[in-house]
Amino acid sequence: MVHATHTGTRWAQLFSGTPRGARLARLLAVRRLELWGAPPTSEASGTVALVVAELAANAVTHGCLPGRGFRLSLELPDTRSLFVAVDDPRGERAPAPRGRGGEGSGNGLLLVGTLTVAWGWRPRPPSGKTVWAVCRLE
Ligand SMILES: Nc1ncnc2c1ncn2[C@@H]1O[C@H](COP(=O)(O)OP(=O)(O)OP(=O)(O)O)[C@@H](O)[C@H]1O
Numbered sequence: 342m343v344h345a346t347h348t349g350t351r352w353a354q355l356f357s358g359t360p361r362g363a364r365l366a367r368l369l370a371v372r373r374l375e376l377w378g379a380p381p382t383s384e385a386s387g388t389v390a391l392v393v394a395e396l397a398a399n400a401v402t403h404g405c406l407p408g409r410g411f412r413l414s415l416e417l418p419d420t421r422s423l424f425v426a427v428d429d430p431r432g433e434r435a436p437a438p439r440g441r442g443g444e445g446s447g448n449g450l451l452l453v454g455t456l457t458v459a460w461g462w463r464p465r466p467p468s469g470k471t472v473w474a475v476c477r478l479e
């Protein structure tokens with residue numbers, strides 16, 4: 342749970358479309374949650390860190406264009422849930438879970454699916470998209 346005073350708050354930042362940018366996005370998400378009242382040692386914070394890491398890594402690996410970054414937004418609709426959104430510039434390529442939980446790559450979105458209440462994506466005209474997820478903060 343986060344402090345009730347932060348309900349309705351939104352935070353967003355742009356990151357470079359690089360592994361370093363993805364790592365920074367995860368670190369700043371954990372820091373933001375801490376400022377909102379969920380300590381880095383909490384289960385909720387660990388879950389959000391994993392979800393942000395997967396969505397940011399996907400934006401960098403599959404959704405970015407040279408010289409273009411991605412944007413991470415975090416929003417608190419209430420004290421028990423967090424809306425995570427990652428905007429990237431490639432609207433023509435859709436996230437598509439592939440694996441069946443085996444070894445190797447193609448499991449990131451399956452993990453996101455098990456850790457979140459819901460996730461999805463939507464086009465962001467004129468040419469980008471938003472991949473979003475809802476995390477429970479309990
Ligand atoms: N932001 C995105 N933009 C475009 N395509 C995406 C995006 N995120 C995911 N995808 C597509 O969905 C597929 C599945 O994503 P997922 O994260 O499950 O696996 P992965 O990124 O290929 O491997 P892993 O996450 O296990 O390292 C990707 O291979 C890619 O084709």
Ligand SMILES: [Mg+2]
Nearest residue numbers: 398399449450
């Ligand atoms: Mg992935």
